Amino acid sequence: MHKVKSLFPSEDGNLQQQEQLLKLIEKLVSTMDSYKDPNKTSLGAMKEQGSHFYKEMVEQSEIPSSGEPLSEVVDDLLEMVKGHPYQTRKYATNAIPMASIPGLLGMLTTTLVNSNSLWDVYSPIGAEAEVKVASMMANLVGYNPKKSLGYTTWGGQGAVFTSLRLAIAKQFPNAKEKGLPQNLYCFASPGAHYSLLKSVEATGIGSNQLISVNTKKDHTMDEEDLKRKMIEVINKGGVPLYIAATTGTTDSFAIDHVKAIKETADEVTNQYELNRVFIHADSAMGGFYSFFNEYDYDNNPLSFSGEMLNELLTIKARMQHLHMADSVCFDFHKLGQTPYVSSLFLAKEGKDLSLLDLKEFDTPYVGNRGYGSYHTGYTLECSRMASSISMYATLLAFGTEGYQKLLAKYVELNLYFRQLIEKKIPQAAIVNQENPGPITLFRIYPSDVMWEKESHGESTIDEILKVNQLNDQLFESLGKDREQVFLGDTKKVCLVKAADHHEHVPIYAGKFFSISPYTQLEDVEEMVDFIERHIKKIVGGKDLAVQY
């Protein structure tokens, strides 16, 4: 039996233990490399899951009575990771990036010293990286870094939750002790991330008081409808508390107009002499496109094509207003190319976070000492992963230009995908045509494209549901072969009116999300061919036009 002590890195830096650790890491990396195949989207063959896959695991799992040697543990892990999705060139599903090398190195650094960002006494490097990253990203969105305050948290979801806590604390500083008033209302478009739904539930606001604001043709929030619904709420005795402006929706990459939303909200609250509504720009997905705010469009140093410049300018026209929001978020583990979980929440007025802080008496074992000056008692987490180190390393390694190149490449590949879909698949509509970015949503029809009709509320509910069903069939078929090309899909691009029904109906569409640094134009061609083949397959191998 081995000594328990041998399960730890050395305390003195001796070469023997160092080598042992490096060898295990080397085995992990080299064996995983041996599984790689650029023409597959998984590490080796995907595992077949029988109907009892997890049931058997439940029945068979137990803790070994004496420990296994580390090399066997590594073997076990390497067996388990077989068939794992991997972000090769044909990987185009939701924003799950390949973790970049600086991202990995940052994460390794934090785990090697097991840094706990709760307090700078426990994580001096985490605190330092967090302060630096928050300041860098504040500058990027146009916040004053001397006033703003940010910290890393549990995902874009955590940022949404914290922003809602902050909104409550600002209007109702006593709610912490006394609980919430029962008449608070939140507003968002149907494209907002479901993090908000969970947050209104968990804060006790209640999901009935999350008001869905209609969208415009480009899937962004309709400010006129926002105004109408805010006034409706006020007239009923409600208090408008919070608006989620989704800046880059998860499915269609629609970028809500933060400036127009802010002006609309302020106009209403001024008129009714109410407190200002808190606006969270949910930029978890899209925030990284702020890297194009300061691009020199005249001299065009990265030589983008005219078409690309147009796309980037359209994005900039919206992203440049992020700073008008009270808080923003960056999911580094999406377009920032870091490992999970690394999200940054950033509040414009850092002092507001003190409203959420605990008293000295309530945190007996941390903070409030003569040593250590950075204690994050205002976070919902207690212990926190120092993911800031990974973000910091990635920002250093990519630089503004690195991000601009990569994110522009995603836009370019996506543009090409759209062109090919239009050319090769006449029975498909691109339903987020007006949203430049890394995402295309394509909806297929039995024969003629009916998107115009559907989006204008002229299709019957039966017609819409039939088309949804066809698209669902396509998702299933594409999904089975995801080892070759890994695409995404969504069952709620947006809600449309049906001509013969009072309720709004969700629209289904397939999703191409350019997220692999290895994808090239020719891969996009193959992906479109792949989609074409699957469409033919689901309609019985016949030509679609013939079939219908």
Ligand SMILES: *Cc1c(COP(=O)(O)O)cnc(C)c1O
């Ligand atoms: C992904 C996403 C979230 C949730 O983020 P997690 O990091 O998965 O918790 C929230 N909002 C938007 C707009 C997102 O795209």
